[in-house]
Amino acid sequence: MAIAENKTVGRRTPPPFLRGLITAAKTVGSVAITMLGLMFVTFLIGRVMPVDPVLAVVGERASKEIYQATYEAMGLDKPLLVQFAYYLWDVLHGDFGMSLLNARPVSEDIKRVFPATLELATLGTLIGVLLGVPLGVTAAVRRGTWIDQIARFVALIGYSMPIFWLGLIGLLIFYGILGWVGGPGRLGIFYEDLVPVRTGMILVDSAIDGNWSVFRNAFSHIILPASILGYYSMAYISRMTRSFMLEQLSAEYITTARVKGLPERTVIWRHAFGNIKVQLITVIALSYANLLEGAVLTETIFSWPGIGSYITTALLSADMAAVLGGTIVVGLIFVLINIFSDLLYKFFDPRAK
Amino acid sequence: MKPFKNIMAGVVMGFAVSMTAVPAVAETPANVLVIANRIDDITTLDPAESFEFAGSDVSRNVYSKLVNFDPMNLDAGYGPDLAESWTVSDDGKTITFTMREGVKFASGNPVRAEDAAWSLQRAVILNKTPSFILTQFGFTPENVKDMIRADGNTVIITTDKRYATSFVLNCLTATIGGILDKEVVMQHEADGDMGNAWLKTNSAGSGAYVVTSWKPNESVSLTANPNWYGGTPAMERVIVRHVQESATQRLLLERGDIDVARNLNPSDIAGITGVDGIAVDNELRGRLMYTSVNQKHPVLSKPEVRQAIKYLIDYEGMQNSFLKGQYVTHQNFLPATYLGAVDENPFSLNVEKAKELLASAGVENLEIEAGVREAQERLEIAQSLQNTFAQAGIKLNLTVGTGKQILARYRSRDLDMYIGAWGPDYPDPHTNAGTFAYNPDNSDEAQATGLLAWRNAWDTDGLTEKVAAAVVEGDRDKRAQMYQEIQAEFREKSPFAIMFQRIEQTGRRDNVQNLNLGGAITSVSYWPVTK
Numbered sequence: 089m090a091i092a093e094n095k096t097v098g099r100r101t102p103p104p105f106l107r108g109l110i111t112a113a114k115t116v117g118s119v120a121i122t123m124l125g126l127m128f129v130t131f132l133i134g135r136v137m138p139v140d141p142v143l144a145v146v147g148e149r150a151s152k153e154i155y156q157a158t159y160e161a162m163g164l165d166k167p168l169l170v171q172f173a174y175y176l177w178d179v180l181h182g183d184f185g186m187s188l189l190n191a192r193p194v195s196e197d198i199k200r201v202f203p204a205t206l207e208l209a210t211l212g213t214l215i216g217v218l219l220g221v222p223l224g225v226t227a228a229v230r231r232g233t234w235i236d237q238i239a240r241f242v243a244l245i246g247y248s249m250p251i252f253w254l255g256l257i258g259l260l261i262f263y264g265i266l267g268w269v270g271g272p273g274r275l276g277i278f279y280e281d282l283v284p285v286r287t288g289m290i291l292v293d294s295a296i297d298g299n300w301s302v303f304r305n306a307f308s309h310i311i312l313p314a315s316i317l318g319y320y321s322m323a324y325i326s327r328m329t330r331s332f333m334l335e336q337l338s339a340e341y342i343t344t345a346r347v348k349g350l351p352e353r354t355v356i357w358r359h360a361f362g363n364i365k366v367q368l369i370t371v372i373a374l375s376y377a378n379l380l381e382g383a384v385l386t387e388t389i390f391s392w393p394g395i396g397s398y399i400t401t402a403l404l405s406a407d408m409a410a411v412l413g414g415t416i417v418v419g420l421i422f423v424l425i426n427i428f429s430d431l432l433y434k435f436f437d438p439r440a441k
Numbered sequence: 442m443k444p445f446k447n448i449m450a451g452v453v454m455g456f457a458v459s460m461t462a463v464p465a466v467a468e469t470p471a472n473v474l475v476i477a478n479r480i481d482d483i484t485t486l487d488p489a490e491s492f493e494f495a496g497s498d499v500s501r502n503v504y505s506k507l508v509n510f511d512p513m514n515l516d517a518g519y520g521p522d523l524a525e526s527w528t529v530s531d532d533g534k535t536i537t538f539t540m541r542e543g544v545k546f547a548s549g550n551p552v553r554a555e556d557a558a559w560s561l562q563r564a565v566i567l568n569k570t571p572s573f574i575l576t577q578f579g580f581t582p583e584n585v586k587d588m589i590r591a592d593g594n595t596v597i598i599t600t601d602k603r604y605a606t607s608f609v610l611n612c613l614t615a616t617i618g619g620i621l622d623k624e625v626v627m628q629h630e631a632d633g634d635m636g637n638a639w640l641k642t643n644s645a646g647s648g649a650y651v652v653t654s655w656k657p658n659e660s661v662s663l664t665a666n667p668n669w670y671g672g673t674p675a676m677e678r679v680i681v682r683h684v685q686e687s688a689t690q691r692l693l694l695e696r697g698d699i700d701v702a703r704n705l706n707p708s709d710i711a712g713i714t715g716v717d718g719i720a721v722d723n724e725l726r727g728r729l730m731y732t733s734v735n736q737k738h739p740v741l742s743k744p745e746v747r748q749a750i751k752y753l754i755d756y757e758g759m760q761n762s763f764l765k766g767q768y769v770t771h772q773n774f775l776p777a778t779y780l781g782a783v784d785e786n787p788f789s790l791n792v793e794k795a796k797e798l799l800a801s802a803g804v805e806n807l808e809i810e811a812g813v814r815e816a817q818e819r820l821e822i823a824q825s826l827q828n829t830f831a832q833a834g835i836k837l838n839l840t841v842g843t844g845k846q847i848l849a850r851y852r853s854r855d856l857d858m859y860i861g862a863w864g865p866d867y868p869d870p871h872t873n874a875g876t877f878a879y880n881p882d883n884s885d886e887a888q889a890t891g892l893l894a895w896r897n898a899w900d901t902d903g904l905t906e907k908v909a910a911a912v913v914e915g916d917r918d919k920r921a922q923m924y925q926e927i928q929a930e931f932r933e934k935s936p937f938a939i940m941f942q943r944i945e946q947t948g949r950r951d952n953v954q955n956l957n958l959g960g961a962i963t964s965v966s967y968w969p970v971t972k
Contacts, residue, residue: 140849150570152888157568187657192642197657256688264692271698272689277475277680281654391684393659401481401658406845 126419134408184413194413203288205394209379211314216321224329246323255389270308272391313390332364373429474676477684478703487640488619489564501964504619504646512957512966533603538596545668546622554591560621611869649968674968702948720951727961728864728943736898745802752795768941774877776961781924808836811858812847852890868962878904
């Protein structure tokens with residue numbers, strides 16, 4: 089016993105504030121290492137790709153002299169590691185470099201395109217969660233009934249239908265034929281530049297400004313692409329919710345709760361649903377992160393100037409500064425969402441505390 | 442399941458309210474022109490640097506030039522713009538332009554001869570990609586201030602030797618000939634860049650419009666220049682929106698949210714043909730689709746093989762199927778409507794003849810690699826070639842990549858065969874003659890990557906000298922005759938098979954009148970447009 093006591097003394101738990109500090113330091117450290125790795129790999133891929141960034145700047149008809157001068161001006165004559173070190177230094181100072189193609193700072197471009205994606209992804213995820221979770225729960229509770237069949241059919245369609253097709257058909261019906269929603273783009277042309285840019289999210293900016301006609305127009309433009317993304321998100325979330333719930337509903341503690349005569353609503357929402365929250369958070373976070381990467385096809389169909397189409401255009405034009413900048417932002421978002429869902433675990437799951 | 446029902450009811454109500462609250466836009470305002478176009482190729486708006494289609498569209502409407510084309514009469518060729526008149530010295534080397542009086546820039550500053558001379562000098566000094574359009578006249582950053590200078594109300598341009606006057610003036614109508622407001626530009630100079638960084642996203646011209654904003658991959662907005670010497674255009678605002686998808690452009694046009702859709706594919710064109718309120722225009726553009734074979738290849742350099750390839754292309758089949766309405770067969774390097782253009786198309790698909798030619802060259806089981814960009818029409822052409830080549834026993838392996846990947850290999854003479862497009866840089870026959878049929882040094886060391894003949898390692902079989910002679914010929918008719926002869930020889934001997942010339946099909950609301958895209962020689966003009 090004495091030995092055991094000594095051991096306990098030797099491994100005395102640090103005070104709570106220190107524990108918090110250590111956890112925070114570990115998190116920051118792991119984020120930094122992840123980001124450094126991501127940047128290095130992306131940088132490397134950008135350099136070994138068989139795409140000539142100089143050609144992207146000077147055009148195919150440039151003379152040899154102009155080509156060479158640009159090659160040197162872009163620092164491509166320096167060793168790879170030196171180029172990476174320069175880049176890292178700039179990024180640490182918030183400078184992602186200049187876009188080769190439009191000669192503007194990449195950070196400015198990202199400030200412009202990321203809020204567009206954030207707005208779309210958030211609304212899409214909201215729709216997905218608000219419809220997907222109740223649908224999944226209902227399908228599990230009423231397993232085998234018509235509502236379960238519908239939920240499974242909806243999920244199947246969501247998994248198997250190409251998003252560009254659904255987007256085009258949606259546009260054709262709701263915009264082309266019925267005229268219920270605004271067309272492609274974030275705003276009608278004549279509503280552009282009417283509200284000052286604060287967050288870059290037009291719905292938020294117009295609400296802050298109290299300009300409800302711009303809000304309505306922006307809403308009419310976002311609702312269709314958001315619903316389509318939301319549909320895919322719903323298909324995934326409802327399927328996962330259903331399967332998590334089925335697992336819980338067959339557990340003994342649920343039978344016990346029912347035997348004890350608890351109301352069905354309490355059994356389902358408090359006991360069964362309460363136990364799948366943590367798993368659901370992972371599913372929702374993953375789905376949200378996926379949408380935040382930018383839904384390239386949806387953005388293309390709806391002429392939505394988001395980060396997905398930004399990175400794709402940059403990639404096809406060999407604009408590596410823009411690709412790197414975009415990738416870093418997407419990577420950071422992924423990491424942050426992961427940290428956030430870890431925090432939520434702790435909140436919902438006492439065992440994780 | 443009450444919560445589920447409540448949420449569902451809320452969502453349904455929300456949808457219903459939002460959708461009924463938004464009335465559909467029926468028509469654009471009478472003084473605004475809204476265009477859907479792919480504008481992701483714009484990299485800069487500085488006329489000394491801009492070299493892409495969508496950028497040239499902006500530039501043409503924002504910058505006046507010394508001489509220019511009248512959009513309502515393109516066939517007339519160049520005419521006066523900021524220069525009211527010009528004279529040519531006896532030795533043919535000096536052109537003196539007299540400036541139009543009383544013209545102002547959008548800023549209100551007067552347009553002076555000094556601005557014009559400075560703008561052209563600047564383009565040479567900055568030495569960006571399109572600078573060759575001016576430097577081919579012997580201007581260098583060192584001598585340009587002597588060669589292009591202002592004297593009172595005149596601009597005097599002296600070339601290093603005698604050139605056809607039409608050649609010099611045609612070049613001045615290109616984007617790089619745009620005249621800038623020197624004072625405004627120099628106010629924004631940074632690190633001796635002559636305002637290049639600022640002009641990438643702003644304008645300082647005296648044309649019909651001013652750039653209000655350019656959001657990359659989103660939109661370009663122009664507003665009428667109140668000081669334009671031509672008066673106030675009917676369209677006070679022009680908004681060009683980037684819309685990538687043809688189907689999306691079509692929907693916008695049908696709904697009346699845009700006036701013009703510029704990138705409709707054949708099926709969407711067919712879909713809107715005959716629709717009430719919509720008209721379709723066909724306009725011949727300067728872009729050529731061609732294929733060429735590398736003369737470093739021991740087999741492809743045989744004259745019979747070069748000939749055989751021209752008989753293995755199904756020109757008619759492609760033109761009448763997947764290229765219908767978008768391209769027309771054209772087998773000469775000068776686009777129709779250019780000075781010296783010819784419309785002879787002697788080749789057609791003839792597998793037997795091609796087999797004979799290949800047999801006479803002793804060629805069997807030929808396998809070659811062709812590079813092609815991943816663009817739909819090019820891939821379809823490549824597949825058609827693959828099919829017809831196979832009929833004569835030639836195996837065509839396609840390497841598909843992005844434009845940049847394939848071009849990099851083409852420029853380094855690394856492809857057996859290239860399938861691609863070429864658009865003229867300026868509206869003079871030399872623009873194409875000087876690249877397809879001109880190659881003064883065919884060695885690898887020359888690195889003349891801008892010349893198509895060099896990229897294919899073709900020494901031009903004596904055409905280089907003929908092209909050099911045509912470009913200095915002062916007599917317009919004789920010059921045209923020379924180009925016709927060069928093209929006849931080129932058709933027979935060259936490793937190039939020119940296949941098609943581009944037709945641009947545009948969908949527009951039928952109330953939009955006088956929209957001219959610029960034909961084969963220039964870019965779109967918005968100022969004559971009415972609604």
